[in-house]
Amino acid sequence: MRVMKWSMIALAVAAGTSQMAFASSQSESKGFVEDSQLSVKTRMLYFSRDFRNNPSDEQSRREETGLGFVGTYESGFTQGIVGFGVDAIGMLGLKLDSGKGRAGTGLFPEGEDGRSQDDYSKGGGAVKLRISDTVLKVGDQFTALPVFATDDSRLLPEIAQGTLITSDEIKGLTLHAGHFTSLTAQEQTNRDSLNLTSADVIGGTYAFTDTLSTSLYYSKVEDYWRKYYANINWALPINDEQGLVFDVNFYDTKSDGEGKVRTYDGVTELDNQAYSLSAAYNIGAHTFTLAHQRVTGDGDYAYGIDGGGTIFLANSVARSDFNAEDEKSWQARYDLNMASYGVPGLSFMARYVTGEGANVEGTSDGKEWERDIEAKYVLQEGAAKDLSFRIRQATYRSGDGVYYGSPSIDELRLIVEYPLSIL
Numbered sequence: 001m002r003v004m005k006w007s008m009i010a011l012a013v014a015a016g017t018s019q020m021a022f023a024s025s026q027s028e029s030k031g032f033v034e035d036s037q038l039s040v041k042t043r044m045l046y047f048s049r050d051f052r053n054n055p056s057d058e059q060s061r062r063e064e065t066g067l068g069f070v071g072t073y074e075s076g077f078t079q080g081i082v083g084f085g086v087d088a089i090g091m092l093g094l095k096l097d098s099g100k101g102r103a104g105t106g107l108f109p110e111g112e113d114g115r116s117q118d119d120y121s122k123g124g125g126a127v128k129l130r131i132s133d134t135v136l137k138v139g140d141q142f143t144a145l146p147v148f149a150t151d152d153s154r155l156l157p158e159i160a161q162g163t164l165i166t167s168d169e170i171k172g173l174t175l176h177a178g179h180f181t182s183l184t185a186q187e188q189t190n191r192d193s194l195n196l197t198s199a200d201v202i203g204g205t206y207a208f209t210d211t212l213s214t215s216l217y218y219s220k221v222e223d224y225w226r227k228y229y230a231n232i233n234w235a236l237p238i239n240d241e242q243g244l245v246f247d248v249n250f251y252d253t254k255s256d257g258e259g260k261v262r263t264y265d266g267v268t269e270l271d272n273q274a275y276s277l278s279a280a281y282n283i284g285a286h287t288f289t290l291a292h293q294r295v296t297g298d299g300d301y302a303y304g305i306d307g308g309g310t311i312f313l314a315n316s317v318a319r320s321d322f323n324a325e326d327e328k329s330w331q332a333r334y335d336l337n338m339a340s341y342g343v344p345g346l347s348f349m350a351r352y353v354t355g356e357g358a359n360v361e362g363t364s365d366g367k368e369w370e371r372d373i374e375a376k377y378v379l380q381e382g383a384a385k386d387l388s389f390r391i392r393q394a395t396y397r398s399g400d401g402v403y404y405g406s407p408s409i410d411e412l413r414l415i416v417e418y419p420l421s422i423l
Contacts, residue, residue: 024132025168026083035076038423043068044096044416045155047105052408064105064116065097068155083130089140090123091156093187106187107155122189124159134167143307145176146229146249147219148201151186151308158308159184161191162199175204176217183307197222199306203229211235221306223257225270231312243282249312250275251301272297274323276314278331285340289333289351291315293322300324315353318372318394319411320403322355326364327402329355345378358402368398390415 029035046065054060071090077083095108098116108116124140142150143160150158162180178201185193203217215231229251236244255270278291291314295301301323303310315322315329322329333351338344350373358366376390396409403409 026077026081026130026132029077029079029083029130032076032078032085036423037074037421038072039419039421040069040071041417041419043070043155045107046412046414047107047154048412049105050410051406052410054406059101059104061102062105063097063099063102064095064107066107066155067094067096068092070156077128077130081131085128085130087126087128087137087139087141088123089125089142089159090121092119092121093155094119105154109187109189120187120189122156122159122184124161124184124191133169134165136163136165138163143178143180144309145178145201145203145217146215146231146312147203147217147227147306147310148178148180148199149307149309149312150183153308154186156186158186158194159191160307172207173204174206177202183305186308194305196305205231211237219306220256224255224305225253225302226256227306228252229312241284245280245282247278247280247314248275249314251313253299253301255299270297270299270302272299272301272325274301274313278314285337287333287335287337289331289335291331291333293327293329293331295323295325295327298325315355317351317353317370318392319396319409320353320355320368320370322353322368324355324358324360324366324402327355327358327366329353345380347376349374355402358400360400360402363400366398366400366402368396368400368402370397371395384418387418388416390417 044067048063049061051060069092073088075085075087077085093108095116095118098108100113100115103110103114103116109120110116126137126139126141128135128137140159140161141164142157143164150160160180161182162178164176164178167175180196180199182192183194183196184191199219199221201217201219203215205213205215207213212234215229217229218227220226232248234246238244251274253270253272272295274295276291276293278289280287280289293313293315301311311321311323313321313323315331331351331353333349336348338346352369352371354369356365356367358368360366372392372394374390374392376388378388379385392413392415394411396403398407401407
């Protein structure tokens with residue numbers, strides 16, 4: 001309740017100050033067509049997941065390749081005190097390689113016979129209006145709020161349907177208020193594929209300085225839970241070659257309504273807190289990061305019905321989120337930017353995360369660990385500028401089956417992306 005009250009006061013202040021602004025995004029609008037943007041992102045994804053210790057009567061390997069196209073059109077706003085515009089999204093997924101015994105990667109919809117569909121498409125549109133520096137959008141959209149974030153970890157991203165207000169009236173302060181009624185899953189085409197009834201969100205981010213910012217959000221998902229989220233991010237430059245970045249994330253989740261939450265021990269009532277703290281040290285081309293994450297209270301940190309990306313915690317990595325009840329986890333990570341060595345666009349990453357104390361089926365001290373390795377190269381110039389190649393390998397182990405009961409997973413992703421700006 002405190003979050004909502006603070007945000008409503010800030011919105012009122014923003015509305016009052018907008019009359020005093022000398023210039024705003026709307027006053028500088030060039031027009032509906034003149035400010036239009038049209039882009040297409042192409043993604044080819046090879047996805048392999050090997051469940052090394054699965055029983056012989058269960059599927060032990062999932063392996064598929066797909067080609068996805070995500071087209072987005074964003075019109076400008078008409079001129080005047082109130083500007084009007086439209087956005088449109090169109091997506092197509094094509095199966096390049098699969099098989100009945102290898103399906104289930106989450107890249108494609110599956111038929112009744114257990115085979116992946118050859119192709120699928122989805123899309124939508126939204127209308128929008130802008131007054132000063134405040135935008136109201138109604139319809140289909142992507143979101144990246146810490147309490148409601150659409151996921152883009154497969155071939156095609158999730159799409160949310162609803163209403164979102166974004167206000168930037170006060171310098172350094174961005175406010176959000178939204179009401180969403182459905183979500184289209186990544187590998188599905190129907191709008192209500194995640195069974196969301198409604199989700200209300202409100203909150204914002206304030207930058208005190210160029211190096212210090214904080215966020216505060218509240219959400220309520222009907223028949224599931226209410227959440228509070230808080231964040232502090234502080235970048236501390238040391239000199240031209242060195243710097244520190246500290247990041248703190250906190251969630252407080254409590255079941256609401258019918259509490260339709262699946263947990264390992266059958267508990268449906270959630271009342272927990274999840275937080276993570278990370279510190280990154282950068283020196284030239286090298287970045288070293290340490291992180292700690294912990295979940296306390298009843299139940300796991302739960303998400304998904306409010307978007308597959310709604311977990312802004314440091315140890316939510318490639319395979320596991322390390323978010324089980326009572327779990328404590330630590331991470332060590334290393335990043336290398338090869339631009340300093342004369343190869344701009346080439347980067348490497350390696351991290352190791354270990355967790356313990358997870359309260360899961362069969363034990364109150366579940367343990368798990370994960371090792372991720374990634375290499376990425378982005379073309380810097382030429383006709384294929386921004387074409388990127390990425391390889392991601394993840395190794396996951398848990399003698400206690402903390403991650404959905406799977407003790408051993410080896411995963412490999414090969415990703416080729418090309419973003420093309422047409423307008």
